Amino acid sequence: MVDYQPLDAAFAGLLAEQAAVPGGMLLAQTVATTAVRRRLLPIIPLRAGWRVLDLGTGFGPLAFELAATATVEVVGIDTDEDVLVAASALGVKLQGRLAPGSTVRFEPGDAEALEVAPASFDLAVARLLFQHLANPAGAARGIARALRPGGYAFVFDVDDGLGATYPRLGGPLEILEDAFDAWQSSYGGDRQIGRKLSSLLASAGLSVEAVAVVPEAEHRREGPGDPSRALAVARLRAARDGIAAAGILTADELDRLVEAYLASPPLERCRIESQVAVIARRPLAATEV
Numbered sequence: 001m002v003d004y005q006p007l008d009a010a011f012a013g014l015l016a017e018q019a020a021v022p023g024g025m026l027l028a029q030t031v032a033t034t035a036v037r038r039r040l041l042p043i044i045p046l047r048a049g050w051r052v053l054d055l056g057t058g059f060g061p062l063a064f065e066l067a068a069t070a071t072v073e074v075v076g077i078d079t080d081e082d083v084l085v086a087a088s089a090l091g092v093k094l095q096g097r098l099a100p101g102s103t104v105r106f107e108p109g110d111a112e113a114l115e116v117a118p119a120s121f122d123l124a125v126a127r128l129l130f131q132h133l134a135n136p137a138g139a140a141r142g143i144a145r146a147l148r149p150g151g152y153a154f155v156f157d158v159d160d161g162l163g164a165t166y167p168r169l170g171g172p173l174e175i176l177e178d179a180f181d182a183w184q185s186s187y188g189g190d191r192q193i194g195r196k197l198s199s200l201l202a203s204a205g206l207s208v209e210a211v212a213v214v215p216e217a218e219h220r221r222e223g224p225g226d227p228s229r230a231l232a233v234a235r236l237r238a239a240r241d242g243i244a245a246a247g248i249l250t251a252d253e254l255d256r257l258v259e260a261y262l263a264s265p266p267l268e269r270c271r272i273e274s275q276v277a278v279i280a281r282r283p284l285a286a287t288e289v
């Protein structure tokens with residue numbers, strides 16, 4: 001039985017200092033999705049002694065969880081160097097609290113132009129990265145190159161087409177969420193990347209072993225004091241300048257819609273969201289990828 005308590009305490013401590021942490025929104029999201037992320041751990045192929053690459057690691061939650069689960073060497077890569085500084089500080093706090101002999105280190109790097117030694121990793125994971133990429137095919141090829149023959153890829157991401165809400169969002173929240181999605185598409189991201197992941201990995205020369213839909217359903221009383229409402233607002237405010245710069249909504253329009261959403265009466269709502277997990281493997285015969 002893996003003890004995640006030291007990880008939870010370290011992330012809670014960082015969250016308490018949130019004002020001082022860059023990427024505070026991502027941190028809040030990382031902590032809020034802990035239970036859902038942990039449901040993935042049993043399906044990720046992992047063996048003691050492996051070298052693991054975590055692409056788009058963020059604050060490194062998955063990197064630390066894998067290193068707590070088995071004795072592994074994890075390298076977390078991200079383009080956001082400020083977030084990596086915080087992730088490295090978490091790593092210092094967690095020394096001696098992971099599986100004995102595990103190491104986790106963080107390096108700046110771009111998953112779309114991956115610079116790691118070919119065939120040097122046993123496992124590459126990417127959680128909630130591909131939705132942000134303008135060149136997901138390039139990232140899939142980078143993963144294929146980084147893996148040793150027989151090495152595994154575990155890629156997990158959103159697919160907004162695989163969800164349902166009742167009652168439907170409507171009103172200011174629907175306009176805001178559409179604006180957020182349009183902004184993500186404007187820089188090449190894709191909120192329906194989930195269904196494309198297995199094709200991307202197969203086209204990069206990997207053999208797809210399994211595709212799974214990971215559903216999440218909850219009933220919420222959406223209203224003042226609801227943490228999910230606070231998180232939705234924080235996410236929209238963090239994207240405010242980007243949405244305005246892309247000409248989707250002006251900053252004033254966005255602020256007014258957020259205020260209208262915050263002032264809307266409490267609502268009982270069921271939200272069903274699904275994400276897609278793909279396990280793929282580099283063929284044992286060392287093919288050129």
Ligand SMILES: C[S@@+](CC[C@H](N)C(=O)[O-])C[C@H]1O[C@@H](n2cnc3c(N)ncnc32)[C@H](O)[C@@H]1O
Pocket residue numbers: 026030055056057058059060061062077078079080083109110111112126127128129132133
């Ligand atoms: C939604 S977060 C996911 C973080 C983490 N994987 C998790 O599960 O909590 C996406 C991360 O991908 C990073 N990212 C975006 N584009 C990237 C790229 N081209 N290369 C590496 N990291 C990237 C972002 O900086 C951010 O930290």
